[in-house]
Amino acid sequence: MARIRPPASRGRSRIFAFVETVGFRYGQRHAVELDCRPVILAELRKRFPGWGGKLGEDHVLDLGVIASLGVTAMTEDIEIKMTESGLPNTFVPGRNLLFFTAAAALAYRRGSGRSWAECARPTSPATRTAATIRSRHCRWRSALGMDRRFVLETPLMWIDKAATFALAEELGGKPLVELILEHTHTCYLGSRERHEWGPGCGECPACKLRKDGHARYRAARASRRSA
Numbered sequence: 138m139a140r141i142r143p144p145a146s147r148g149r150s151r152i153f154a155f156v157e158t159v160g161f162r163y164g165q166r167h168a169v170e171l172d173c174r175p176v177i178l179a180e181l182r183k184r185f186p187g188w189g190g191k192l193g194e195d196h197v198l199d200l201g202v203i204a205s206l207g208v209t210a211m212t213e214d215i216e217i218k219m220t221e222s223g224l225p226n227t228f229v230p231g232r233n234l235l236f237f238t239a240a241a242a243l244a245y246r247r248g249s250g251r252s253w254a255e256c257a258r259p260t261s262p263a264t265r266t267a268a269t270i271r272s273r274h275c276r277w278r279s280a281l282g283m284d285r286r287f288v289l290e291t292p293l294m295w296i297d298k299a300a301t302f303a304l305a306e307e308l309g310g311k312p313l314v315e316l317i318l319e320h321t322h323t324c325y326l327g328s329r330e331r332h333e334w335g336p337g338c339g340e341c342p343a344c345k346l347r348k349d350g351h352a353r354y355r356a357a358r359a360s361r362r363s364a
């Protein structure tokens with residue numbers, strides 16, 4: 138998703154006057170995540186009327202070229218496993234760079250200089266380093282190609298899933314956490330089987346991260362309440 142109007146900073150949170158959203162179709166196996174998007178937006182408008190007024194147009198961009206660049210378990214029906222690099226074979230090289238470029242180009246045409254990305258926290262020192270390089274690379278590359286400086290916000294990149302659930306509770310209380318558990322999607326296999334931690338197969342790397350994060354969020358919440 139992209140936030141594409143300038144924000145004003147207030148404490149640790151950035152308050153955006155207006156937000157537009159963007160998703161990408163790239164031949165992902167879990168294309169069901171695209172079906173979840175309009176439902177989530179409708180639920181956000183319904184459950185949080187104050188936020189709904191700031192939500193503008195939604196966009197879905199076709200980046201089908203990603204699937205033609207080579208086989209990964211994210212875009213082909215092959216077994217998900219870890220590779221020698223320490224990354225699962227669901228990793229799609231260059232995908233996020235293409236996401237950033239397309240989001241920045243869209244933001245340019247929509248009259249903004251800022252985009253916001255939902256990036257998962259890197260799970261190992263190697264991927265954290267790669268993510269930092271990617272993030273810095275995007276900053277200058279966007280400036281070179283866009284005729285203006287773009288700021289790419291990646292607020293979820295440096296917090297884990299437990300902290301992401303806690304942030305949702307801080308922003309929207311129990312209704313937002315329930316909306317996330319009911320309607321969002323992370324499972325690489327596209328499973329919508331419902332669990333306490335949300336929908337998914339429970340076994341793929343994305344499900345394991347989400348399940349573990351939700352358990353740690355619940356444990357931290359319980360210990361705060363008993364303190």
Ligand SMILES: [Zn+2]
Nearest residue numbers: 324338341344
């Ligand atoms: Zn899964």
